[in-house]
Amino acid sequence: MPEWWTYSLSDFLMFSPRTYYRQIELYNLAIWPAQLVGAGIGAAILAIVCRPTALRGRIVAGLLAGCWLWIAWAFHFERYAQISTGAPWFAAAFAVQALLLVGLGVVAGGVELRSARSPGGAIAIVLVMLAIVAYPFLAPLTGRAWTTAESFGVAPDPTAIATAATLALVKGRIRWVFLAIPLAWCLVSAATLGPLDAPEVWAVLVAMALVLWVATRKS
């Protein structure tokens, strides 16, 4: 890109805040009550992560994979692509994350989670909880309608945060393979929310920093 230094993030913003949240609203209305299913999956993941069981890594990876695949198709490809030329690429990245979770997590059993009592474990659990329970409340708290709330399992931001926080507890270097796309999405989302002047950008950035802190703790 010639004279790339003359561009700012806002130069790449293709839509207004009104259009962005309207797309989320229309998506929410179209998929209702899938949000409740997403919340149920989130609660299940939280319970499984807190209680050590033999198959918990595989189950968590499978549940997360389902959420990422759904968002790839229903949100990015079907909805967000209407206003964002980057959305088909985001859909592909979310689908790749789902494949990684299935291949390396469910099939190969690569999701071996550290204890919630390990260094940073409590922070990861609180982050997952906030992403599932508190994130939807950001809409009314920032003056938007409930219909524009973003919830775990169906909306990309809370799903990426909860996924990254959960997978930050994976033992071994493989966790960075699992974390790459969720953290990259957090960056992309922050680059969108920032120019939109959306306060949620701080939630995404703080969550991302905390995930990185947890992921770099020695198990």
Added chain:
Amino acid sequence: MIERPARRRALRFLATAGVSVALPSAGYAQSPALSTRPIPSTGERIPAVGLGTWITFNVGNDTVARDACAEVMRNFVAAGGRMIDTSPMYGSSQDVIGYGLRKGGLAERVFSADKVWVSSGARGREQIEQSRRKWQVDRLDLVQVHNLLGWQEHLPTLFAMKAAGQIRYVGITTSEGRRNRDIEALMRDRPIDFVQITYNPVDREVEERILPLARDRGIAVIVNRPFREGELTRSLAGRPLPAWAAEIDCTTWAQLILKFIVSHPAVTCAIPATSKVAHVRENMAAASGRMPDAALRKRVIAVVEH
């Protein structure tokens, strides 16, 4: 009627700028006479204020928002507006324009300005045809090379399409002063009809070379980002409009800025983008009435930059 000095100055300035006025199309005679400018390569006249669609028309399949855009287009045409500008880069904007044209039966009244935005020259024609279908018009009036992307391959294609009657005009675009040297070189060397640049009371770099060159070479000038994507009007919103704005029939800051832009003798059409009917009416009013002379233009710069 006693002609006030400001009015005399404005009329003299407009006369030297080759500006004339015209009534909007039949059926809209109640609208004030719009200032029109000739496209130098043909003499065809177009109103000095058009309609941009960057961000504002990218609303996806949202029927409510599409209807709002269609209403903006209907009011734009009702006020005598003609040029609507878009690009394949603007997400769903082309589809939304097509929707608005069909809904309002406006296709015959607008001047369609689109762009080719693909690095591969081989895919240029295909993209232009896709754009035409989205507009749902028989042919696009103007196709511009967006931000000079792949201009080496696209310009020969566009000139060939113009010669074959598949488009009417050829142009190039840039924004915010980028690649002005390349723009200048192409303006000197290629028989383009239009150049699209950024110009407003704050961004005036083009006054030095691009605008004088456009006059010398007989190239029509489209001005994008007249309000710096709303930044200018937002920053001025809390300040009272100077009393002398009334001398050039301005009641808002947006009109003052637009009149500053379109009163430059080299400018053909400014294309403010909006998704609000009230704003489109306000913008179109800037294409009528008295225009600022050189002295008033300096005052606009001073007050906006202050």
